Amino acid sequence: MSDSKPETPAAGASDWDARILDELYALIESRRDADPGSSYTAKLFAKGEAKIAQKLGEEAVETVIEGIRNDPEALASESADLLYHLLVLWAARGVRPEQVWEKLLQRKGTSGLAEKAARNITA
Numbered sequence: 174m175s176d177s178k179p180e181t182p183a184a185g186a187s188d189w190d191a192r193i194l195d196e197l198y199a200l201i202e203s204r205r206d207a208d209p210g211s212s213y214t215a216k217l218f219a220k221g222e223a224k225i226a227q228k229l230g231e232e233a234v235e236t237v238i239e240g241i242r243n244d245p246e247a248l249a250s251e252s253a254d255l256l257y258h259l260l261v262l263w264a265a266r267g268v269r270p271e272q273v274w275e276k277l278l279q280r281k282g283t284s285g286l287a288e289k290a291a292r293n294i295t296a
């Protein structure tokens with residue numbers, strides 16, 4: 174069996190990882206000038222940044238609800254909706270995934286508690 178990941182993951186496949194976020198972002202970018210009648214992403218772009226942010230908020234609330242209920246499958250499903258809409262907002266506002274990955278990388282190894290304590294000293 175090859176170690177390499179498939180070009181495109183099959184639905185339900187476990188042999189995939191977070192690189193799908195980069196692929197999804199590229200797909201979202203490719204829909205920027207598409208027909209809103211044939212693409213949900215294009216429809217979101219046509220509605221504008223404020224509506225996209227509002228939609229992200231709705232998906233966040235739905236994710237929170239599933240986080241409070243004990244239904245991991247529903248939580249995973251709402252999380253996918255949330256991530257998709259977050260990526261659409263990044264694209265709409267000109268944020269590249271690499272910018273966010275860089276932020277995460279910079280924080281690697283720094284405890285959230287230590288960072289918060291340092292912030293309070295300098296505030």
Ligand SMILES: N=c1c2ncn([C@@H]3O[C@H](COP(=O)(O)OP(=O)(O)OP(=O)(O)O)[C@@H](O)[C@H]3O)c2ncn1[C@@H]1O[C@H](COP(=O)(O)O)[C@@H](O)[C@H]1O
Binds near residue numbers: 200211228
């Ligand atoms: N990952 C997603 C994805 N996740 C969620 N959604 C859509 O997000 C919407 C959210 O559903 P809701 O019930 O919350 O909202 P709604 O009532 O349907 O929508 P609104 O009228 O409120 O805007 C649904 O229409 C979902 O289909 C997505 N739509 C698209 N993608 C990806 O984007 C690609 C391009 O899609 P199109 O732009 O439609 O071609 C697809 O191949 C997917 O890979």
